[in-house]
C-alpha cells in the first residue's frame with residue numbers, strides 16, 4: 001500500500017534532485033560565465049577610459065609584458081620576494097626594458113615602478129601635493145598604524161608632523177645619555193673569548209630597548225631577556241603581514257588574516273597601559289616630568305589627551321625608529337667584517353677624536369668624517385626603507401621615462417600607485433660607477449652624490465623626522481663598540497640575503513667575532 005505522503009516525498013525528492021542538477025550543470029556555469037564576461041567587459045571599459053586619460057596627460061612608460069591580465073607578473077613578484085631577491089627582480093626588469101620607469105597593467109589597475117631620481121624627486125618634493133600615501137594604504141594599514149604620521153595625508157598628516165617634530169629638535173637629539181645604559185648592556189653580552197656572536201640579534205634588541213625607553217620612559221629590557229618576547233614577535237609578524245598586503249595590491253582581499261588580529265591585540269595591550277598611566281597625570285605633573293626626565297609619550301601628552309592619537313603616534317615612531325637603525329647597524333658590521341682596513345681607519349679616527357674610553361659628545365660624533373662615510377655607505381647599499389609606494393591624488397605626470405625617447409612626461413591619472421625603490425637606484429652603476437655594489441666608504445672622501453640619487457631618509461616635506469636621531473644613535477653605538485673592541489672577524493657560514501619587509505635586514509644574521517682591546 002502506498003501512502004499519499006510517500007508520493008509527495010518522492011515528488012519533492014525528484015524535484016530537488018532536478019533543481020540541484022539544473023543548478024549545478026546549467027545555472028551556476030551560466031552565472032559564472034556571465035559574471036566572468038561582465039567582469040572582463042568592465043575591466044576592458046575601465047582600461048579604455050584610463051588609457052584615454054593617460055594619453056591626455058602624457059605618454060606611457062615601458063610596459064612590463066605579462067599574461068593573464070598581469071597576474072603572471074604578480075606571481076613573479078611573489079616568487080622573487082620569497083627567494084629574497086626583490087632588488088634583483090626590479091633591476092632585471094629595468095634592464096630588460098631599458099628604462100628606469102616601467103609599468104604593469106594588472107586586472108583593472110596600472111602600477112608604475114621607478115628608480116629614476118627625477119621621478120622620485122617629483123613624487124616626494126616638487127609635486128608633493130600630487131602624491132600621497134592614499135586611502136588604500138591608510139585603510140589597509142589602519143588597524144596597525146591608525147591615523148598616525150605614517151599613514152595619513154593632508155591636514156591629518158600635517159597635524160601629526162607638527163606634534164612630533166619638536167621631539168626631534170637638536171637639543172633633544174644631542175642628549176645622548178639615553179643610549180649609554182643600553183649600549184653598555186649590549187657590550188656586556190658580547191663574548192670576549194673569540195666566540196661567534198650574531199650582532200644583528202643584539203642590535204635589534206638594543207634598538208628596541210632604547211626606543212621603548214625614549215618613547216615610553218621604560219625599556220622593555222629585551223637585552224636582559226632570553227628567548228623571544230611575545231610583543232616583539234607580534235610586532236614582527238604584523239609588519240610581515242602588512243608588507244604582504246601592500247605587495248599583493250588589489251588581490252589583498254584574498255589574503256588570509258592568520259593571527260593578525262591576535263597580534264594587534266598583543267601590541268595594543270603592550271602600548272595602552274603606558275598611555276593610560278600617562279593620562280592619569282595632571283598637566284602640571286606632566287610638565288614637570290617632561291622637564292626633569294623626558295620621554296616622548298609625556299611630551300606628546302602635553303599637546304593632546306586623546307588616547308587613540310597617542311597610541312597611534314607611539315606605534316608609528318616605534319615602527320619608524322627601531323628596525324631602521326637596527327638594520328643599518330647590522331649591515332654596517334656585516335660589511336666592516338669583510339674590510340679590516342676600514343675598521344682600522346675608523347678606530348683611529350675614534351681614538352683621535354674621543355679617546356679610548358670617554359663617552360662621545362654630539363660634537364665628537366658630528367666631527368668624525370670617516371664615521372659619517374661608513375654610515376652613509378651602509379645606507380647607500382642598504383637604505384633602511386628599500387621599497388616604498390605613493391599614489392597619485394590627482395591627475396598628474398611624472399617628468400620623465402615616457403614615449404619612444406623614454407624622456408617624455410608619463411601620464412598619471414589620479415589613483416595610480418607609484419612604487420619606487422631607493423635600494424635599486426642607489427646601486428645603479430650608471431649613477432655610482434662600476435663599483436656600485438661594493439662597500440667603499442672611501443668613495444665619499446672627495447665626492448658627494450648628485451641631488452636625489454641618495455635618499456635613504458627620503459626627501460621633501462615628508463623627509464624622515466628621526467634622521468639626526470638615527471645618525472646620533474648609530475654613531476654613538478659604533479664609537480662605544482670600537483672603544484671596547486679593535487677587530488671584527490667575519491664568521492658567516494651561510495650566504496647572506498636581503499630580507500625586505502618594510503625595512504631591509506640581513507636575513508642570515510650577522511655572525512662575527514669581536515676582538516677586545518688589550519689594556
Ligand code: HEM
Pocket residue numbers: 149150161164316317320321322324325328383384385388389456457458461462463464465466467469470
Ligand atoms: C637609519 C635610520 C632611519 C632611516 C634610514 C629612516 C628612513 C625613513 C624614511 C625613508 C622615511 C619615509 C617613509 C615614507 O614616507 O614612506 C621615514 C619616515 C619617518 N621616520 Fe625615519 N628612518 C630612520 C630612523 C628613524 C628614527 C630613529 C626615527 C624616530 C625615532 C624615525 C622617525 C620617522 C618618522 C616619524 C617618519 C614619518 C615622517 C612623515 O611621514 O612625515 N626614523 N624614515
